[in-house]
Each structure stands twice: as C-alpha cells, then as structure tokens.
Amino acid sequence: MAKASAADARSIAIDDLTDAQAKKELAALARELAEHDWRYYQQDAPTISDEQYDALRRRNEAIEARFQDLVRADSPSKRVGAPVAAGFGKVVHRHPMLSLQNAFSEEEVRDFTDRIRRFLSLAEDEPVALVAEPKIDGLSASLRYENGKYVQGATRGDGITGEDVTANIATIAGVPKSIRGAPAVLEVRGEVYMGGEEFVRLNAAQEKAGKQQYANRRNAAAGSLRQIDPAVTAERQLKFFAYSPGEVGEVTWSSQWEFLQKLQKWGFPTNPLAKRCATVDEALALHRDIGAGRKGLGYDIDGVVYKVDRLDWQQRLGMVSRAPRWALAHKFAAEQAETIVRKIVVYVGRTGALTPLAQVEPVHVGGVTIANIGLHNEDVVAEKDVREGDTVIIQRAGDVIPQLVSVVKAKRPKNVAKAGPWEMPDRCPICKSAATREEGEAVRRCTGGLICSAQAVERLIHFCSRLAFDIRGLGDIQISQFWENGDIQEPADIFTLPKRAEQLKPPLSERPGWGETKMRNLFSAVNSRRTIGLDRFLYSLGIRHVGESTARLLAMHFGSLDALRTTLDGARDEDSDARAALDSIDQVGPVLAQALIDFFVEPANKKVIDDLVEVVTVEEFAKPASTSAISGKTIVFTGTLEKMTRDEAKARAQQLGAKVAGSVSKKTDLVVLGPGAGSKAKDAERLGITTIDEDEWLTLAGK
Numbered sequence: 001m002a003k004a005s006a007a008d009a010r011s012i013a014i015d016d017l018t019d020a021q022a023k024k025e026l027a028a029l030a031r032e033l034a035e036h037d038w039r040y041y042q043q044d045a046p047t048i049s050d051e052q053y054d055a056l057r058r059r060n061e062a063i064e065a066r067f068q069d070l071v072r073a074d075s076p077s078k079r080v081g082a083p084v085a086a087g088f089g090k091v092v093h094r095h096p097m098l099s100l101q102n103a104f105s106e107e108e109v110r111d112f113t114d115r116i117r118r119f120l121s122l123a124e125d126e127p128v129a130l131v132a133e134p135k136i137d138g139l140s141a142s143l144r145y146e147n148g149k150y151v152q153g154a155t156r157g158d159g160i161t162g163e164d165v166t167a168n169i170a171t172i173a174g175v176p177k178s179i180r181g182a183p184a185v186l187e188v189r190g191e192v193y194m195g196g197e198e199f200v201r202l203n204a205a206q207e208k209a210g211k212q213q214y215a216n217r218r219n220a221a222a223g224s225l226r227q228i229d230p231a232v233t234a235e236r237q238l239k240f241f242a243y244s245p246g247e248v249g250e251v252t253w254s255s256q257w258e259f260l261q262k263l264q265k266w267g268f269p270t271n272p273l274a275k276r277c278a279t280v281d282e283a284l285a286l287h288r289d290i291g292a293g294r295k296g297l298g299y300d301i302d303g304v305v306y307k308v309d310r311l312d313w314q315q316r317l318g319m320v321s322r323a324p325r326w327a328l329a330h331k332f333a334a335e336q337a338e339t340i341v342r343k344i345v346v347y348v349g350r351t352g353a354l355t356p357l358a359q360v361e362p363v364h365v366g367g368v369t370i371a372n373i374g375l376h377n378e379d380v381v382a383e384k385d386v387r388e389g390d391t392v393i394i395q396r397a398g399d400v401i402p403q404l405v406s407v408v409k410a411k412r413p414k415n416v417a418k419a420g421p422w423e424m425p426d427r428c429p430i431c432k433s434a435a436t437r438e439e440g441e442a443v444r445r446c447t448g449g450l451i452c453s454a455q456a457v458e459r460l461i462h463f464c465s466r467l468a469f470d471i472r473g474l475g476d477i478q479i480s481q482f483w484e485n486g487d488i489q490e491p492a493d494i495f496t497l498p499k500r501a502e503q504l505k506p507p508l509s510e511r512p513g514w515g516e517t518k519m520r521n522l523f524s525a526v527n528s529r530r531t532i533g534l535d536r537f538l539y540s541l542g543i544r545h546v547g548e549s550t551a552r553l554l555a556m557h558f559g560s561l562d563a564l565r566t567t568l569d570g571a572r573d574e575d576s577d578a579r580a581a582l583d584s585i586d587q588v589g590p591v592l593a594q595a596l597i598d599f600f601v602e603p604a605n606k607k608v609i610d611d612l613v614e615v616v617t618v619e620e621f622a623k624p625a626s627t628s629a630i631s632g633k634t635i636v637f638t639g640t641l642e643k644m645t646r647d648e649a650k651a652r653a654q655q656l657g658a659k660v661a662g663s664v665s666k667k668t669d670l671v672v673l674g675p676g677a678g679s680k681a682k683d684a685e686r687l688g689i690t691t692i693d694e695d696e697w698l699t700l701a702g703k
C-alpha cells in the first residue's frame with residue numbers, strides 16, 4: 001500500500017485551520033503543486049490523477065480565500081497552465097491564446113446571451129446567432145503561415161509564451177504545409193488531440209516497452225506532441241481540428257461561420273458537428289444532441305463552445321480577464337458509468353488520516369480512466385454500504401473529483417452479501433500502530449506519528465520548526481531529501497547527522513548544493529539544539545492536540561520527562577492511574593488525555609523518545625516563580641516588540657507565572673504596548689487597564 005499525500009483528503013476543515021496551520025499548508029501545497037506541474041507539463045508523467053490534482057488546487061484556493069494575508073508570492077493560484085518546458089524554444093504569441101468562461105447549466109447559457117444583448121444594447125427581438133462547436137479535450141496549438149507556407153507551430157504554454165513545436169506539428173496528418181488564397185500572415189489555432197483507438201494502441205505499446213502509460217487521452221496527446229524527436233510524434237497518430245484565428249494580415253471574413261468555411265477551403269480539418277445556431281434555443285438543443293452522441297465520437301469532448309457569430313460584435317464585446325466575452329464553454333453534466341469494486345484499500349495521509357479508497361475496474365468516464373475513487377471516511381463507506389465485489393455507479397464531470405454515487409444492490413453477488421459490511425482497520429496499514437477515532441470525528445488516525453512513513457516527513461518538519469527544536473538549515477526540502485535517501489528516519493537521526501555526514505551515500509559534501517559553509521551552518525544549528533526545555537520537547541513530538549500551550553501546561557505539571565513517562569507508562573485501561581492523574585490536571589480533558597495515552601503507550605513512540613534522549617538533554621521545567629510581580633496576572637502584548645520576539649516575551653511572561661491572552665478584556669491586568677499598537681491600546685484605555693512600554697516590560701521581566 002502506498003503512502004498517499006495527495007489522496008489524503010487533508011484532514012483539517014478549512015474553517016478550523018489556525019493561522020500557523022494555514023501558513024504551513026499553503027507552503028506544502030505550493031511545493032507539491034509545483035512538483036506535480038513539473039511532472040505533468042515537463043515530464044508528461046503525472047503521479048496523481050487529475051482529480052487529486054484539482055482537489056489540491058481547490059484546497060489551496062479555499063485556504064487562500066480565508067487567509068488572504070497568507071497568499072504566497074509563489075502561490076499555485078497565480079500560475080495558469082503550463083510553464084514552458086525545457087528542451088523546446090520559446091514562442092511569444094503575437095496574440096495571447098485565451099481561455100474560455102464556463103457554464104454548467106442552460107440557465108447560465110441564457111444569462112450569457114442576455115449579458116451580450118445588454119452589452120451591445122440589442123433589442124429583445126434582435127437575434128444573436130451563435131456558432132456552436134464541440135469542445136475538444138486535447139491541447140491547443142497555434143499554427144503560423146507566412147505567404148501560404150507553414151513556418152511555425154507552438155503550444156499554448158501559459159497563453160503568452162508557448163513552446164516551439166514546429167517540426168512536431170508538421171507530422172500531424174491533415175495539417176496543411178502550404179495553403180492557397182490565404183492572407184500573407186495567417187495564424188490558425190485549434191486543438192491537437194488523440195483518438196480513442198490510438199490511445200489504446202499507444203498505451204499497450206508503452207506497457208510492452210515497460211514505459212509508463214498515459215492517464216488519459218489529453219495527456220497522451222500532450223506527451224506525444226512534446227517529444228524532442230519529431231519522428232516519435234509522427235508515430236503517434238495525432239489529429240487536429242482548427243477553430244479560431246490568431247494574428248491575421250488581412251481579415252477577409254465577417255463571421256466565425258464564414259471563418260470556418262475558409263479554414264475548410266484552405267484545407268484545415270474542422271469539426272463536422274459545428275453548426276451556426278440562429279437562437280440560443282437552437283444552440284442548447286445542439287448541446288443536448290452532441291452530449292447524447294459523445295461516446296460514439298472516437299475522441300473526447302467535454303462540452304460545447306458557443307461563439308457569437310458576428311465578428312464586429314466580437315470586437316465590440318472584447319475580453320473579460322483572459323477570456324473573450326463573446327464565447328462560452330458549456331460543459332457536459334457529470335457522466336456516469338458502472339463498474340466493479342475490486343478492493344477497498346486504506347491510504348494514510350501526511351497527517352495520519354486514514355482514507356478508504358475503492359479500487360475499481362478501470363472505466364473511461366468524463367474524459368479520464370478512473371481506477372480509484374476516494375471514499376472519504378468509514379462513515380461514508382457504511383452509509384453507502386460499499387463492499388469489495390459490489391457493482392457501483394460512479395460519476396465525474398469536467399474537472400470534478402470522481403464520486404461513487406451508489407451501489408447497485410441488485411447486482412451484489414451472494415458471497416459479498418454474506419460477507420457483511422466492510423470494516424475499517426483499527427491498525428495503520430503502513431506502520432501497524434493503533435488507528436483511533438475521536439468522539440465526534442469522522443476521521444480515523446494513525447497514532448504512529450514519527451515512525452509512520454506516511455507521516456514522517458511532515459512530522460520531522462514539525463520537529464525542526466521554530467517553536468519546536470528550531471533547527472535552522474533543515475527546511476522542508478532538506479528534510480524530504482534526507483528522508484527519501486534514508487539518512488534521517490527518526491528525530492534522533494538529526495543529531496547523529498554531523499557524525500555520519502561523510503559516511504552517507506553519497507557523502508553529504510558530494511551532494512549538489514551542499515557546500516562547506518552550508519554544511520557547517522547545518523551542523524552548528526544541530527549542535528546548538530542538543531539541550532531543550534521540556535515544553536518545547538513535548539511540542540516537537542507532534543502529539544495530537546498538544547500544541548504549544550498544552551505542551552507548556554504538561555511540562556509545568558510534570559516538571560520532568562521522566563515524571564511524565566512514568567505516569568503514562570502502562571496506561572491502557574479505562575480506569576488506570578494514568579487516566580486519573582491526567583484527569584486531575586486543570587485544562588486536560590478526556591480527548592487530550594486519550595491522545596497522550598495513545599501516544600505514550602505505543603512502543604514505536606517510546607523508542608523514538610528513548611533514542612532521542614540518548615542524543616539530547618531534556619531540561620526539567622523551571623516552575624514559574626510564584627513570587628514574581630506578574631504571577632497570576634493576565635497580560636496582553638500588542639504592537640511590535642523590538643527587543644525580544646513576541647514568542648519569547650510570551651514564554652517569559654508564562655515563566656513568571658502570568659497568563660498571556662490575545663485580546664484585551666475586563667480580565668486583563670496589564671497591556672504591553674509596542675510601537676504600532678492599535679485597537680488593543682484603545683481597549684485598554686477604555687477599560688482603565690494599566691499599560692507599559694517595552695522597556696518597562698523588560699525591567700519587569702528581569703532582562
């Protein structure tokens with residue numbers, strides 16, 4: 001069973017994310033999506049399905065919508081389409097290659113024509129003729145002719161700059177090399193696609209040759225067109241439909257329909273189903289007809305494109321963002337298909353969430369071959385009563401994640417009926433640690449944390465993060481690399497790294513990017529963290545529900561790691577002493593108590609801690625001074641502190657026995673005002689609460 005970072009429906013609901021979690025996840029999403037883009041566009045070898053990719057992109061966008069301040073400069077939402085691949089020259093499109101606005105219902109299509117009518121101030125009864133053309137699911141290309149000779153072919157790329165695939169496009173049957181009677185400069189745009197039969201033939205050949213198969217026809221077309229050797233492209237039976245103009249010397253037509261006739265006259269293949277529709281009703285009827293017949297076409301289409309026929313109107317309508325106002329892609333509704341569940345497997349995500357996944361007999365639906373369908377959680381499986389061997393109906397629309405709609409109970413084999421409902425395992429399929437489900441939660445999670453390979457990288461990143469061990473120089477990328485290479489498997493390995501650096505394979509000094517200074521910095525960062533406070537230590541372990549303040553609370557209560565471990569050791573029974581001891585701690589509820597017990601009784605976690613204490617010293621927690629001037633008081637920090645970080649100030653206040661709050665209320669005793677303090681300063685004044693500046697705070701803090 002594979003670890004599946006992307007298959008994991010990232011476990012925290014967006015509404016529940018904290019700022020810190022959102023920031024971390026946006027960073028991880030930027031990294032992952034960049035990698036998937038590279039695999040897809042540069043390598044033509046995606047490792048996740050389109051649906052999984054879309055789910056990641058949507059999650060990124062949803063988090064950005066909620067945390068607008070955290071949108072990264074390298075956010076995937078700022079990139080559209082493919083960057084230019086290495087290996088091909090660049091072509092800057094003289095006219096940008098546009099995208100299309102989408103509609104999913106007839107109502108949206110009517111809105112589109114109404115908008116056009118309003119924009120052009122047309123009378124109610126003035127007909128708006130539309131040319132309706134199938135929306136081909138391939139990749140768009142721009143073909144340039146000068147004085148009737150084919151001179152250049154380019155991919156769309158990001159719409160502004162594409163790749164020079166002149167020789168490759170020249171191999172496509174039906175693409176004219178020279179044309180008569182055309183303008184001196186003519187760019188013809190259209191879709192390069194692969195037919196169903198060729199796709200099957202190609203994938204069989206790929207399999208035979210031990211090469212990776214293509215996930216769908218669009219990827220196959222893209223991969224085939226973007227071959228460095230055009231002879232390989234020539235072997236793949238690619239096809240082309242022309243549908244729109246790019247740069248044109250002299251425009252000799254006055255409508256899209258007329259342009260399509262010209263294309264045919266010049267010898268370009270155009271789609272035979274395209275039709276000029278006098279009214280929107282006619283266009284919608286064509287959409288229904290084309291939709292009904294799409295399976296028999298032999299190539300994939302994912303909707304119908306409507307274009308305002310009159311060119312003068314197109315020019316007046318212009319663009320909205322990067323799409324023409326005069327065109328609309330009317331997508332088809334979810335396509336459904338029947339298939340059989342071969343097996344239900346359980347994937348473990350980076351956060352430890354266990355996600356059941358149905359492996360089905362591969363079916364072609366909605367433009368892709370579907371072999372896996374996420375089932376979210378065990379409740380969903382139970383509600384739908386999906387079992388291995390069941391016949392199921394699945395659906396997929398456009399770029400939407402495939403869904404399991406229902407089980408065809410009438411087709412359930414007897415042995416499947418007899419076997420009873422599917423059951424979620426209560427052990428992690430990867431590391432065999434207990435997988436538990438908290439009350440009120442739909443998701444079951446592996447408790448293996450640091451030893452579970454599905455979670456290890458994420459856990460190690462957390463372990464090294466600022467509020468944990470704070471190891472500079474061990475960022476996400478380095479940790480992933482060390483992990484993948486087997487150099488760091490558990491936290492203790494970080495501390496033996498300096499000693500092992502030259503025995504690694506290859507030695508660290510011989511790895512790209514690892515110069516002497518960088519190595520020295522990393523080693524000194526590691527060595528400077530060999531002693532750590534108990535609160536940070538507990539936080540770094542990534543125990544569920546143990547955030548920074550809970551870690552402090554536990555450290556304060558137990559004082560030493562030994563005391564904590566002794567209490568929790570052997571705590572498995574409902575009525576154990578450990579549970580009683582935890583229950584007696586103020587602010588420790590049953591959910592946290594259970595999470596602590598689950599973590600500390602797991603032998604693998606015990607080993608992680610045993611190994612760690614061999615290489616680091618965990619300091620006992622200095623009990624807060626009960627006599628300090630601020631012990632028992634509630635403090636709020638606001639504005640920028642210039643002489644110590646907010647984290648340090650907070651820690652110091654807590655060490656002195658104070659409580660740190662995020663907002664000013666009647667319960668606040670003291671507000672520390674840094675420069676730029678805003679509404680909280682006003683609140684303090686209104687409520688008559690004592691305020692001090694940073695210097696006064698430093699005196700109070702004994703610094």
Ligand code: IVH
Nearest residue numbers: 098099100133134135136140243244305324
């Ligand atoms: S017209 C301004 N017509 O759909 C004109 N596009 O979602 C823009 N496509 O990038 C394109 N069939 O790759 C047009 N008959 C058709 C099309 C079509 C497929 C693709 C094209 C475009 C994408 C936008």
